[in-house]
Amino acid sequence: MLNWSAKRPVIAAVAAILALSACGSGDDSGATGKKDSDGVITVKLGVVGPKTGPASLYYKYMDQNFETFSDDFEEKYKVRFEIIGEDDQASPEETARAVSRLINEEAVHAILGPPLSGNALQVADVIQKSQIPWLLAGPNADEAINYDIQPNWAFQTNFTNQQIMEILGTRLFADNNKVGIVYSADGFGQSNLDHLKSWAKENGKKLTAEESLQPGSSDANAIIKRFKSAGVDSVFMGITQGADTATVTRAIEQAGYEPKTIMTTGTILTNYKTIAEPSQWENIQIVDPRNFLEGGDKEILDAVQEATGEAPAIPTNNISTYAMLDIYAQAVAEVGDANDREAVRKAMEDIETVHIGSLTIEKPFTTTDHKLYDDDPANWLTYGFDEKFNLKLLGTAEECLEKGC
Incomplete structure (x- = not known):
């Protein structure tokens, strides 16, 4: 059962502040990707998107999700996210720079974003070659995932x-x-x-x-x-x-x-x-494919509204981001070490159940299909x-x- 309370523990505030301020690598923060003495795994998650500029709503929805749900995944899976935020200003060139920094300087365990399709296409080859779990909760472009690359490191929780x-x-x-x-x-x-x-x-x-x-x-x-x-x-x-x-x-x-x-x-x-x-x-x-008016999808949107005092910035992507974090957190929990990227990727591919509030989606992925939704x-x-x-x-x-x- 998810905790939909707007009152969050300290980790929620820390995650939101990090997401907004794009703090540094946090090498002394304990984000080792391994279990601590309490059995909690702290993952260093790189988040790329346009914090500034006319497309800033495409970063805001991610901030809203971390502010609202940062403790839910710790409660469910004992996985905590430390956010390393990068502002790509909706520029493909800045996206490439941000992704390079997250991979080479920050050594993040996974990358969430960028949310815009054109920017995602700009960095697709780099991320795939880096063999890091790529969490595509925003882009709709089918081309963002090249299935000729196997094993494939990208997963989509938005429709294409x-x-x-x-x-x-x-x-x-x-x-x-x-x-x-x-x-x-x-x-x-x-x-x-x-x-x-x-x-x-x-x-x-x-x-x-x-x-x-x-x-x-x-x-x-x-x-x-x-x-x-x-x-x-x-x-x-x-x-x-x-x-x-x-x-x-x-x-x-x-x-x-x-x-x-x-x-x-x-x-x-x-x-x-x-x-x-x-x-x-x-x-x-x-x-x-989402039901915005009832059930688990609506629960996610209502929780964002309650916790932030604001309407979900992009409702479709608020939902798909929650689904993606649920998948990744489950995979990390199963493997027990976010540093074992190949094992985490395989666990994502073999995911049994995606949880979106009270909604569940069973076995969405195969080796040649990393898309959450279908076209029925x-x-x-x-x-x-x-x-x-x-x-x-x-x-x-x-x-x-x-x-x-």
Whole structure:
């Protein structure tokens, strides 16, 4: 049973401070990766992400999780995390520098992040060659894990772009709809485009329009005008940040454009609501394998809210980060020594049960599949939004494909 109390012992405060301040290596902190006299294993965990800059929410959700749950894994598995935080400023070059420092100077036992797909792709080869457990709780890019490398050191607890396209493709192209995609001009957006085009080709379909949007753009009117002129009646927004999604939906409203279907991803939950109007989100839907409204997934989000006094920064990633830490902590506990990286990696691969609050997922991984979720539409949910931007469940993805939502 997890302790959902907002009142945490001293270790919680220490972990949060370290995460925020990016303290040094902590060589005298006891983070040896081995059991201490009380049987607790302290792991030195490198955390990479944009603490500063416009994408800072992608680091904040990790901080929230450590502040909220730092004692849970010690209680459950006798594994404690010492956080060595690195600010990559959402820059691929800074990500490469941060990862190099964590591996070569800090000698961390595992790396969590970076949360942005483009940055993860930048360091994928380096981390794999370093043979260190790589905890991918944020990125969606399938390419982040190259399964030609065996044994493989990366594990994903977020859904991948290929998985979501298997769910969205049928929905977007239903009733012979003409489909257009607007995507971020970054790794996440490009991966969304590539996988949607691949799904379309495999299923005898073709995109009517594809448009890229530079992060931070304030105007998408030309894009929407071209969609409207091309007769696009089904729109997919593969956009990294909610603020950029708001730019697109504002342009849709201003153009009086009314496509039959507007789908996007859970990234809309980041910073969209504060700069958009209810009329701009009333017809938008998302699909996700997590249940944000009840059960274990919701328990994680509620616990973050209670402990931090803030809404989860990126709900999808708050959940996937908890799942990843549960997997890694279990593996370390089973092996008994975080320094034995190969044994820890194998224990992660052989994990029996992932715990996300009261939700359990059984045996998610194989040697050639390090993804937590699958692409069965019966296991995905479709959500819309009410006038206050609260999620409302419309049905499973399978039900919405069959009956409409």
